[in-house]
């Protein structure tokens with residue numbers, strides 16, 4: 001260090017000791033600066049000056065000077081006009097400016113009139129008040145690189161309380177700021193797409209609501225969910241799914257203005273906040289634009305895919321001025337768009353609220369119905385037209401609501417699926433079906449009949465399914481070959497390999513597996529050869545239009561022929577007319593189920609209904625048996 005430097009440092013240290021800076025104490029107390037009066041501090045200063053200063057040895061001064069030299073903070077000492085008189089080595093390492101370069105320069109910071117601290121004071125104002133001053137700011141090193149610094153300035157006052165010098169403490173906090181930025185990013189942004197996350201979106205929505213309250217403008221909130229994304233994710237893999245989400249995110253950004261916000265809530269759910277719109281129709285313009293840009297094929301690394309989306313729109317202040325309510329509105333409207341066949345948008349309406357309340361009530365009632373074992377299983381006979389006998393039954397769940405008429409399973413099964421209630425419900429149906437089938441077998445000495453139980457998608461994916469079926473068979477005493485499990489094509493499509501493993505395990509138990517509603521799903525017929533299934537059930541929508549609709553004739557006959565070629569049994573459901581039964585027989589589909597023969601009945605009525613069912617069988621197909629091929 002130069003001689004001047006050492007002298008300055010020593011003088012500075014001495015000054016610190018002689019003049020204990022009131023500001024230091026104030027800073028520690030975090031109080032607002034009070035003007036330091038010379039009179040107030042004088043006696044103690046003088047006492048120290050005459051005591052401590054005179055007691056200082058040259059050695060202790062040297063130690064103190066080294067402490068400053070070796071400080072881990074950059075230190076700048078400037079006169080009261082900002083002319084630098086000393087910088088320590090750490091300052092030089094931070095900024096790249098050496099002592100000689102710095103001395104005599106003006107520290108801009110000291111005279112900056114715009115930069116203020118937490119108390120809105122400029123550095124000079126704080127110094128004149130004898131208090132310390134602190135701020136964070138970005139600056140540039142000598143090599144041009146920018147960095148973040150935390151600056152603390154402390155005044156040095158002379159015996160009379162007049163400002164003589166200013167000490168700047170400089171810490172390079174770039175790393176800390178970077179970590180903080182990263183943490184903020186993690187907390188507020190979606191790491192995959194870089195879009196804002198749910199938390200930040202909600203915050204922005206609240207800010208925008210405050211803004212429109214003042215400006216009396218409107219805002220539009222769009223809730224977007226990709227259609228069939230799960231299928232893409234499951235079949236093409238998660239990496240491809242991620243790639244797709246990133247492309248969708250950037251396309252969404254292109255559809256809105258700079259000041260609008262696009263966020264990803266998670267999965268394939270996105271929200272858009274259109275601030276300052278003039279009319280509700282403006283939100284529809286954006287929704288149309290989004291639907292249009294999404295139709296453009298997306299080139300992913302492995303292949304090209306096309307996606308569509310369902311969008312729900314809600315408008316503030318029209319629909320609500322509450323952020324949570326708006327989010328729920330837009331979500332409800334999005335579900336409505338899905339129900340309308342996807343690839344479209346819907347505005348929120350009050351009816352949707354009513355619908356969602358009704359749905360919640362249904363869910364609660366269903367939960368208690370399951371808990372109280374109020375659900376019952378009906379049985380619909382299945383007929384073998386060759387033997388003219390009932391060959392089995394399909395178990396169909398029924399719910400007689402206390403205050404309402406019978407509720408269709410088509411209404412409550414989807415609710416049960418969504419809420420997870422399908423698990424206890426499915427278990428109850430399986431148990432009841434097995435118990436009744438065992439009772440029928442025992443009382444009628446019927447040894448060839450089966451009972452078919454519907455499995456829902458969630459049940460089929462459940463790891464415990466095979467154990468549940470095994471245990472239920474054991475507990476009820478029903479031999480496995482009398483149980484048939486019906487699954488649908490769509491359950492197989494998500495993860496075909498896993499589906500095959502589950503089916504094989506079920507087959508090992510000795511139960512029969514049927515693909516229900518065959519022909520309505522998206523399955524490629526090639527898959528059928530790989531699936532360990534026994535039966536196909538032709539969906540009733542194809543049977544309903546037989547024998548008049550040429551397209552349905554083609555589908556039904558193709559399914560029957562294919563099943564025969566693959567060695568699978570085929571059963572037609574929804575047979576209502578004799579013509580349909582005749583058509584099916586002609587095409588060698590002998591297993592049938594439908595109102596022509598019997599409707600689903602409670603277990604207790606099976607025996608009582610049996611003669612009626614037999615009559616109907618005889619009437620419908622008996623007279624044709626002369627022509628049945630042998």
Ligand SMILES: Nc1nc2c(ncn2[C@@H]2O[C@@H]3COP(=O)(O)O[C@H]4[C@@H](O)[C@H](n5cnc6c(=O)[nH]c(N)nc65)O[C@@H]4COP(=O)(O)O[C@H]3[C@H]2O)c(=O)[nH]1
Nearest residue numbers: 396397409410413429454455456574575576593594595596
């Ligand atoms: N138009 C017409 N319909 C006929 C005829 N014959 C039978 N049906 C009806 O067709 C449906 C056949 O069941 P599904 O295709 O498995 O379709 C079932 C099945 O997907 C589901 N479901 C019913 N019970 C259960 C269950 O216990 N578990 C699960 N997971 N789903 C069930 O609900 C759907 C509807 O069940 P249901 O209302 O009982 O309706 C039953 C049955 O009553 C006919 O000749 N004409």
